[in-house]
Amino acid sequence: xxxxxxxxxxxxxxxxxxxxxxxxxxAGDALxxxxxxxxxxxxxxxxxxxxxxxxxxxxAEPPDASQGDGETSDAKQRVCAxxxxxxxxxxxxxxxxxxxxxxxxxxxxxxxxxxxxxQVETWLDHGFGIQIQEVTRADWQAQGLALPVxxxxxxxxxxxxxxxxxxxxxxxxxxxxxxxxxxxxxxxxELADCVGEPGTGMTCGSVTLTRASVFECTGPxxxxxxxxxHAARGWTETAYxxxxxxxxxxxxxxxxxxxxxxxxxxxxxxxxxxxxxxxKTKDFSPFWLYDILGNAAEWVSDDYVAGGYGPGxxxxxxxxxxxxxxxxxxxxxxxxxxxxxxxxARQQLPKSARHSGVGLRLAWTIxxxxx
Numbered sequence: 001x002x003x004x005x006x007x008x009x010x011x012x013x014x015x016x017x018x019x020x021x022x023x024x025x026x027a028g029d030a031l032x033x034x035x036x037x038x039x040x041x042x043x044x045x046x047x048x049x050x051x052x053x054x055x056x057x058x059x060a061e062p063p064d065a066s067q068g069d070g071e072t073s074d075a076k077q078r079v080c081a082x083x084x085x086x087x088x089x090x091x092x093x094x095x096x097x098x099x100x101x102x103x104x105x106x107x108x109x110x111x112x113x114x115x116x117x118x119q120v121e122t123w124l125d126h127g128f129g130i131q132i133q134e135v136t137r138a139d140w141q142a143q144g145l146a147l148p149v150x151x152x153x154x155x156x157x158x159x160x161x162x163x164x165x166x167x168x169x170x171x172x173x174x175x176x177x178x179x180x181x182x183x184x185x186x187x188x189x190e191l192a193d194c195v196g197e198p199g200t201g202m203t204c205g206s207v208t209l210t211r212a213s214v215f216e217c218t219g220p221x222x223x224x225x226x227x228x229x230h231a232a233r234g235w236t237e238t239a240y241x242x243x244x245x246x247x248x249x250x251x252x253x254x255x256x257x258x259x260x261x262x263x264x265x266x267x268x269x270x271x272x273x274x275x276x277x278x279x280k281t282k283d284f285s286p287f288w289l290y291d292i293l294g295n296a297a298e299w300v301s302d303d304y305v306a307g308g309y310g311p312g313x314x315x316x317x318x319x320x321x322x323x324x325x326x327x328x329x330x331x332x333x334x335x336x337x338x339x340x341x342x343x344x345a346r347q348q349l350p351k352s353a354r355h356s357g358v359g360l361r362l363a364w365t366i367x368x369x370x371x
Contacts, residue, residue, distance in 0.1 A: 087127075087287065089132060089287075089288040092131060092132060092133075093129045093130065093131055093132060094129065094130055094131075094132055094231065094287045094288050094289060095127065095128075095129050095366065096124075096127060096128050096129070096130065096227075096230065096231060096287065097127045098123075098124055098125055098126055098127055099123075099124050099230060100121065100122065100123045100124070100313075101122055101124075101229075101230050101233065101235070102119045102120070102121060102122070102237070103119065103120055103121075103122040103226055103229055103230075103309055103314075103344075104117040104118055104119035104120055104308070104309060104344050105117040105119065105239070105342065105343075105344035106119060106237070109239055109244075109245065109342070109344070110239075110245045110246065110247045110339065111239075111245060111338075111339025111340075111342060111345070112342070112344065113308075113345075113346075115306075115307060115308050116305075116306060116307065116308045116346060117308065117344045117345075117346075118308045118309065120308075120309040120310065120311070120312035120313070120314055121312040121313035121314070122226050122230075122309070122312065122313065122314050122315075122317065123313060123314065123315040123316070124226060124227060124230060124316060125315055125316050126215050126316065126365050126366065127365070127366030128223070128227055128363050128364065128365055128366055129363060129364050129366055130223055130227065130228075130231050130287075130289070130361065130362070130363040131361045131362050131363070132284070132288050132289050132290055133279045133280060133289075133290045133291065133361070134166040134167075134279055134290075134291050134295065134296050134298065134359050134360070134361050135166065135167055135178065135359060135360050135361060135362065136163060136164050136165060136166060136167060136279060137161070137162070137163050137164075137165055137166070137167045138163035138164060139167065140167040140170075140178065140199075141163075143178060143181040143182065144181075145177075145178065145181070145198045145199050146197065146198070146199030146200060147167065147199060148167070148168070148169035148170055148174075148199050148200070148201075148354060149169075150169040150354050150356050152356040152357075153355075153356070155335060156333075156335055156355055156356040156357050157270065157273070157274040157275055157276050157333055157334035157335040157356055157357045158271075158273055158274065158275035158276070158356070159275070159276060159356050160275055160276040160277055160278065162278050164278040164279055164280075165276050165277065165278050165279070166276055166279060166291065166295060166296035166359040167359050167360075168276060168296050168333075168355070168356050168357055168358055168359045169354045169355060169356050169358070170198075170199075170299075170354070170358070170359060170360065171201060171202060171203060171351060171352050171353065171354060172299050172327045172351035172352075172353075173191065173194065173202050173203050173204045173207070173323075173351060173352070174198045174199065174201075174202050175222060175299045175360040176188075176189045176191060176207065176221075176222065176301075176321075177189075177191060177198045177202065178198070178360065178362075179219070179220045179221050179222060179360075179362055180219075182219075182220045182362060183219025183220045183221075184219065185219075186217070186218045186219030187210055187219060188209060188210055188211070188214060188217035188219055188220070188221040189207055189208070189209065189210065189221070189321065190206075190207070190208045190209070190210055191204045191206070191207055192204060192205065192206040192207075192208075193205030193206050201352070201354050203351070203352045204323055205323060206323050207321050207322065207323040208321070209320070209321060213316075213319035213320060214301055214318070214319050214320070214321065214365075215316055215319055215365050216365070217364070217365060218364075218365070219364060220362040220363070220364050221301060221362065221363060221364060221365075222299055222300055222301035222360065222362070222363065223300055223301065223361065223362075223363035224300055224301055224302050224316075224317065224318035224319070225300045225302050225317075225318050225328055225330065225346065226314075226316075226317050226318055227300075227318075227363055228298065228300050228330045228331075228363075229330070229343055229344065231287055231289060231292065231363075232285065232289070232292045232293065232330070232331065232343045233343045234285045234286030234287040234289075235286060236286065236343075238259070239259070239342040239343065239344070240257075240259050240260050240263050240264075240293055240341070240342065240343065241263060241285045241286055241292075241293070241343070242259045242260065242262055242263045242283070243258070243259030244259060245257055245259065245260075245338060245339065245342060246258075246259075252337075253337070254267040254268055254337055254338075255268065255337075255338060256268040256269070256338070257338040260293065260294070260338050260341055262282060262283045263282055263283055263285070263293050263294065264282055264291060264292075264293035264294025264295055264331075264332070264341055265277050265281075265282065265291075265294045265295045265334045266293075266294040266332060266333075266334060266335075266336050266337070266338055266340075266341050267334070267335050267336060267337055267338075268338065270294075270295075270334035270335065271334075273335075274334040274335040275334060276295055276296055276333070276334045276356075276357065277295055277334065279291055279295070282294070282295075292331055292361075293331050293332060293341045293342075293343070294331065294332050294333065294334065294336065294341050295333065295334055296331075296333050296334070296357060296358060296359035297329040297330065297331050297332055297333040297336070297347065297355075297357055297358045297359070298329060298330055298331050298358070298359060298360055298361050299327065299328075299329055299358065299359075299360050300318070300328050300329070300330055301318065301321055302317070302318030302319075302320070302321070302328065303322055303325030303326055303327070303328060304325075304326040304327060304328035304346060304347075304348040304349075306348070323351070325351075326348050326349075326350070326351075327348065327349045327350055327351040327353070328346055328347070328348060328349070329346075329347050329349050329355075329358050330345070330346060330347075331345075332345065332347075333355075333357030333358065334357055335357055336357070
């Protein structure tokens, strides 16, 4: 889908602000009617997803201007504290309006990193689209790319070979290459000094952007870590969009979490040994996303930063890329412990890694409205 089409859909899908003092929506349900006027009847788990014809025309008034990182206008503080912006969807993608949310996890959440997950007010001053499903093996092959073949290492899941299973064992560089292929004539990334072919463990010595930042790219790209987390939360504040995590009675290790069971495939429900599964076999999220938690962990574009997000508020973090920095994956995979599948959890992974539980999901910028 090109940028012009995305803008057209987003113009139809953007919904007005509404009060956010509501209870958390259950997985798969639209947000409550007293929270926002949303599109009725999201896709049923296991369906191919919503039909593009269901997009509904709406209008939204943008709040006042941002003051930049570290500063927030009174108007934006009020919107962040009191309002939710809710997007729409079509058969392939969810549309997320410019938003503000608390990135990271609250104190007391079981399994959190107290430094790396310290909460920070985060503004996404642009709308973005994100695929409702992970890139599948069929999607990968449709771009003329060879399927990765790896032997899972200890702690990694077995690889499902059905065409509708997520493609995994792709390096970060291969994920960028795929995004460029999917973009047609609007690549976001310039890859240079590459070794190997996509699908065989390709790595590159240099990665630069074709625009000033990823947010100015007009074609598909990887989501930033902040975009990914906001999309995964869907306005929820619990560890999973289906509920909170509870300290297991048996201590650390692979333990079941009742709230995670309907949302994703992870070590306690993905088989013995764990294996990735076909997409859309678990409940979708409040933002109509399948498999955003568990099944395949997903590359994001920006580097892993061990010290957390820094002081807030922050605006559009993660706009640059680096070939040499530490890679970052989100969401956990079929062999992950439940703590690794929390919306706030982040894992560091070398960008050259071919992990049998790591795949990708594409995003793209819609348009900034906070100027």
